[in-house]
Structures are given as C-alpha cells and as structure tokens.
Amino acid sequence: MRKHPPSKWLTLAATCFGLLMLYIDLFIVNVALPTIGQDFRTPLSTVSWTISGYALMIGVLPMGIGRLGDLWGQRSVYLAGLVIFSAASFACGLAPDITVLIVFRVVQGIGAAIMTPGTLAIIVRAFPQSQHGLAIGINGGISGLGLIAGPVLGGLLVQGESWRWIFLVNIPLGIIALIMTILFIPSSHEETASVPVDWLGLALLSVGLLCLLFGVTRAGEEGWTNGVVVGSCLSGVVLLALFVITERRVRWPLIDLALFRNRQFVMGCLGFFFFSAALYGSQPYWSLFLQNTWRFSPLQGGLAFVPATGLIVLLTPVTGILAQWAKARRDVFLLGGLLLSGISFLFVTLTLSPQSTYSNGLLPAFLMRGLAIPVVTSCTTLAVVNAVSLKQSGLASGTIAMARNIGTAFGVAVLNQVYLFHVNSTLSLSSAASRAAADQFLLPAQGENVLGVETSIFQAFGLIALTCALLCGGAIILVFFMHPRMRNKVLATPAQENFSETLSNVSHGKK
Structure with missing residues (x-):
C-alpha cells in the first residue's frame, strides 16, 4: 500500500519552525556579547568572533550545500544540519572558556548553513508553482518573527545573567524541530541521486568563499589595505x-556554469547582495547608536526594532501572494520596495540631529523599512527560484542565502570604514579618549569635548545612512536590467511600443 505524502501545510510548518529557531539564534547572541566578555574576562574584540565565526560559515557553505541537497535529497541534508546545530548549541551552553565557545559557534554555523538552503528548497518542492508566492511569504514572515523574538528573548535572558540559556534554549526547540521534520517532511529521490559529487569543486568553492568572506570581515576592523585582508581576498579570488x-x-x-548566463538569476542575486549590504549590514550600527549614544538598555534596543519587524511578520505573507499574482509586473513592485528602502536611509541622513528623538528621528525610517523589506524579499526570492528548474531549487536557495550573508558582511565592513574615517578626521585634534569613545558610538566623560564628539557621531551615522541609500541605488540599477523586456518597456516611447507590437503580430501571422 502506497503511503500518502504529508500535507504540504505540515511540511511548511516543519520547515518554518526550524527556520524560526535559526533566526532567533542569529540575533539572540548580539545582545549577550558584553555579558559573555565580562564572564570570561575577555575583550569585546575577541568575544565578537562568536558572531563572526558563525557568520563565516553561513556565508560560505549554503551554495555548495544547497547543491548537495539537490543530489542527495533535501530532507536528509536538512536533518543532518539540524542535528549538528542542536548538538553544537548544547556544547556552546556548556563552554568552559571563550576558545571553546568560538569553536562550537563555528560548528553551530556549519549546522545552520546546512539547514538554510533546505528550508526554501523543501517548500518549493512541496507546493505547486502557483502557490510558491504564498509559501515563500509565510516562510519569510516566520523569519521576521525570529527577528523580533531574538533580541527580546536575548534581552530577557541576559538581564538575568544567564547568557548560557541563549544556547541551551535551542535544545528543546531542536528536539521539536527534529520530530516535525521526520513526521512531516517527505523524502525526495531525484534522477540526479546517482550523479557523483564534485568534491574538488566543492572544496575550491567553499575555501575560496571562506578566504574572500574572511578578508571582507577583517577589513571592517583593519581596513582594506591591511596585508591579511589583501592576501585573504586575493586567495579567495x-x-x-x-x-x-x-x-x-x-x-x-x-x-552548471550556464546558470550564470541566466540574467534573471544573476541580477536577482546581485541585487539582493546590495540590498543586504544596506539593510542587514547597517543593523549593528543602528544597535550601537541606540544603546551607546542614546543609552537604550539591551531590551529597549531590541524593542526599538519591533515596529519594523512587526510589519515584516504581518506583510511578508501578503507580499508573497502579491509577488505571485503580479508575474510580469513583479519587477515594478521590487523596484518600488528598493526605492522605499533608499528613501528610509535618506530620511535619516537629512533629518537626524542631536535634538532628534526616537519618535521623529528613527521610527519613520524603521516603518518604511518594515514596508519595504517584505516586498523586496518576496519578489527577489520568487524571481530567483522561478529562474531555475525544480531540480536546482536547492542551489538557487543556497545562492540567494549566500548573497544575503556575504552582502551583510560586505556592508558591515564598508560602513565601518565610512564611520571611522569621518570620526577620526573630524576629531583629529581631540584627545585620544574622545576619539576612542566616538569609535564605539560613545560620548566621552564630562569635561571632554562632548559637543564635538556628539556632532561627529551624528554626522558619521548620517554618512552610514547615505552609503546605504547608495547601495540601494545599486540594487535598483541591477533589478532594472534584470529583464530586457522591462528595460525596453521603460525606455521605449509609445510610438516604439506600437511599432514593436505590430512587428510581433506580423511575425506571428496576425493582422
């Protein structure tokens, strides 16, 4: 007797639960960094590698792992990643020192990188193409829920000085996710299952991306002319x-390298790279500004993002349906979302001052971002996934995840250099203590050049926002050229459009 496959909605629930766990973990650790440093008596520059090591893995591995999922079956690969992630979370929670914690955070990142492309690929295979937009939208909404839960949950746990629970909480969540995966995600057997794995190609791709991403990450701290940065980036290339x-x-x-001749696939991923550099690459600097300059507590800093993330949770399923319905007009909505993202950054550049408050200085930008992110994410994901065959869905999922993660690292590095260049140049005559405080978005003690440092911080933060607006502009240009028909439609005059339509009718034998 043939066993019926699980309901597609149960499959969606299982993958969304695993994804929620990943996104909670991705943002929960940021809040705990100072407490971890105090507990291990370790400087923040060392503790930050608990995030950097994790980020390196989720930036490097998804593309290759996504392809392995296409070859071996997405369910099997996803299960392996889930087990690795949960076991590493347990080890992180029991880590006796900072070195062990960093090592197992890297292992945890490997597990997350294995899971990430599988979540989207499993959903794409479970739903018919006519419902891909709805499924992708719900999946994105759950991701947004993780954006809310991570900082808030992290703030609650860290305030009780029990930072280890930010990792140990993944154990019961991982067990639930494991049970749901076994019960509700069907196994997939593709015709390509007998194709041998190109291990040499996988090694070259992974190590090359690791070197490149490591160089970009270090550039944020050491600058782009540092020998290690240059050597690492050249090795990666x-x-x-x-x-x-x-x-x-x-x-x-x-x-298959022919995939990179697919304009929709390539331009979609590159556009998402620039968008991620602006939106997600700037995220640490918004948090630093809120907590260090405006003196928000970790919990208050997390709650400050709730208006934006709340909109993301509510609107992403709707924008997924909209992206599916729009079809040929999808790129118009995508361009609109990118334009609104750029405007949100320009608003900060033009209006933020030392006299601003959260309500009139940052909240309007957060709300615009909350409206724009669901549109851009849903439309881009659907465009990239639809650009490839179903058998390459894992590869497409991994590539767009890689574009997001490497774009984020690139954005962090570039924006850090923009900020430090302005602060150090405007405060060159100030004391070393004032410059050191400004580098961390902090105001110096009374008696120092408080007004000058405050002005420099606000100006540098405005330059960060302006750079993000320019990155959004780059994404707009790439999306504009995603489809030749869209470019021609925008650039053509009405007379040219009528001539083209007449020519097309003649070529098809129409009168």
Missing part, C-alpha cells in the same frame, strides 16, 4: 577562478 576552470572540465560539475 584565485581559488574561485580555479573553481570555474575545474567546473568547465569535469564531467559532473557541482554547479
């Missing part, structure tokens, strides 16, 4: 070039 050469020669390549 060389290894990725060798990966391309290898893929052109092997019989069963890890990734």
Whole structure:
C-alpha cells in the first residue's frame, strides 16, 4: 500500500519552525556579547568572533550545500544540519572558556548553513508553482518573527545573567524541530541521486568563499589595505577562478556554469547582495547608536526594532501572494520596495540631529523599512527560484542565502570604514579618549569635548545612512536590467511600443 505524502501545510510548518529557531539564534547572541566578555574576562574584540565565526560559515557553505541537497535529497541534508546545530548549541551552553565557545559557534554555523538552503528548497518542492508566492511569504514572515523574538528573548535572558540559556534554549526547540521534520517532511529521490559529487569543486568553492568572506570581515576592523585582508581576498579570488576552470572540465560539475548566463538569476542575486549590504549590514550600527549614544538598555534596543519587524511578520505573507499574482509586473513592485528602502536611509541622513528623538528621528525610517523589506524579499526570492528548474531549487536557495550573508558582511565592513574615517578626521585634534569613545558610538566623560564628539557621531551615522541609500541605488540599477523586456518597456516611447507590437503580430501571422 502506497503511503500518502504529508500535507504540504505540515511540511511548511516543519520547515518554518526550524527556520524560526535559526533566526532567533542569529540575533539572540548580539545582545549577550558584553555579558559573555565580562564572564570570561575577555575583550569585546575577541568575544565578537562568536558572531563572526558563525557568520563565516553561513556565508560560505549554503551554495555548495544547497547543491548537495539537490543530489542527495533535501530532507536528509536538512536533518543532518539540524542535528549538528542542536548538538553544537548544547556544547556552546556548556563552554568552559571563550576558545571553546568560538569553536562550537563555528560548528553551530556549519549546522545552520546546512539547514538554510533546505528550508526554501523543501517548500518549493512541496507546493505547486502557483502557490510558491504564498509559501515563500509565510516562510519569510516566520523569519521576521525570529527577528523580533531574538533580541527580546536575548534581552530577557541576559538581564538575568544567564547568557548560557541563549544556547541551551535551542535544545528543546531542536528536539521539536527534529520530530516535525521526520513526521512531516517527505523524502525526495531525484534522477540526479546517482550523479557523483564534485568534491574538488566543492572544496575550491567553499575555501575560496571562506578566504574572500574572511578578508571582507577583517577589513571592517583593519581596513582594506591591511596585508591579511589583501592576501585573504586575493586567495579567495584565485581559488574561485580555479573553481570555474575545474567546473568547465569535469564531467559532473557541482554547479552548471550556464546558470550564470541566466540574467534573471544573476541580477536577482546581485541585487539582493546590495540590498543586504544596506539593510542587514547597517543593523549593528543602528544597535550601537541606540544603546551607546542614546543609552537604550539591551531590551529597549531590541524593542526599538519591533515596529519594523512587526510589519515584516504581518506583510511578508501578503507580499508573497502579491509577488505571485503580479508575474510580469513583479519587477515594478521590487523596484518600488528598493526605492522605499533608499528613501528610509535618506530620511535619516537629512533629518537626524542631536535634538532628534526616537519618535521623529528613527521610527519613520524603521516603518518604511518594515514596508519595504517584505516586498523586496518576496519578489527577489520568487524571481530567483522561478529562474531555475525544480531540480536546482536547492542551489538557487543556497545562492540567494549566500548573497544575503556575504552582502551583510560586505556592508558591515564598508560602513565601518565610512564611520571611522569621518570620526577620526573630524576629531583629529581631540584627545585620544574622545576619539576612542566616538569609535564605539560613545560620548566621552564630562569635561571632554562632548559637543564635538556628539556632532561627529551624528554626522558619521548620517554618512552610514547615505552609503546605504547608495547601495540601494545599486540594487535598483541591477533589478532594472534584470529583464530586457522591462528595460525596453521603460525606455521605449509609445510610438516604439506600437511599432514593436505590430512587428510581433506580423511575425506571428496576425493582422
């Protein structure tokens, strides 16, 4: 007797629960960094590698792992990632020192990187194409819920000085996710299951991306001219070039390079890279500004983002349906979302001052971001996934996840240099203590140049917002050229459009 597959809605629930756990973990650790540093008597620069090590893995691995899921079955690969993530979370919670914690955070990042492409690929396979927008929208809404729950839950746990629970909380969540995966996610057997894995290609791709992302991450701290940064980035470029050469020669390549001649796929991922650099790359600086300059507590800092993340949770399912319905007009909505994102940053650049408050200085920008992010995320994801065949859904999911994560790291590095350049140049005549405080978004003690430092911080933060607006502009240009028909439609005059339509009718034998 043939066993019926689980309901697609139960499959969606199982993957969304796993994704919620990942997003809670992604943002919960940020709040705990100072407490972890105090407990281990370790400087913040070292403790920050608990985030950087995790980020490196989720930036490097999803593309290759997504392809492995296409070959071996998304359910099996997703389960493996879930087990690794949960076990590493337990080890992080019991870590006796900062070194052990960083090591197991890297392992935890590997588990998350294995899970990430599987969540979207499983959903795409479970639902018919006509419902992909709805499923992707619900999936994105759950991600937004993690954006809310992570900082708030982290603030509650850390205030009780029980930072270890930010990792141990993943154990019961991981067990529930494991049970739901076994019960509700069907196994997939593709025709490509017998295709051998290109291990050399996977190694070159992973190590090349690791070197490149490590260099970009270090650039945020050391600058782009640092020897380690330059050497790491050059090594990454060389290894990725060798990966391309290898893929052109092997019989069963890890990734079909013809995919990168697909304009919709490439432009969609590149546009999402610039969008992520602006939106997610700027996230740490908004938190630093709120907590260090405006003296918000960790919990207050987390709650400050709730208006934006609340809109993301509510609107992402709706925008997913809208993106599915829009079809040919989807790019128009995407451009509108990117434009609104850019305007939100320009608003901060033009209006924020030392006299501003949260309500009139940052809240309007947060609300605009809350409206824009669901539109951009749903439309981009649907465009990229629909640009490839179903058998390449894991690869597409991994690529867009990689674009988001590497874009975020790139944004953090670039924005850090923008901020430090302005602060150090405007405070060059101030004391070392004033400059050191300003570098951390802090105002110096009384008696120092408080007014000058405050002005410099606000101006530098405005430059961060302006840079983010320019990054959104880059994404707009890429999306504009995503489809030739869209570019031609926008640039053509009405007479040209009528001539083109007449020519098309003649070519098809119409009168």
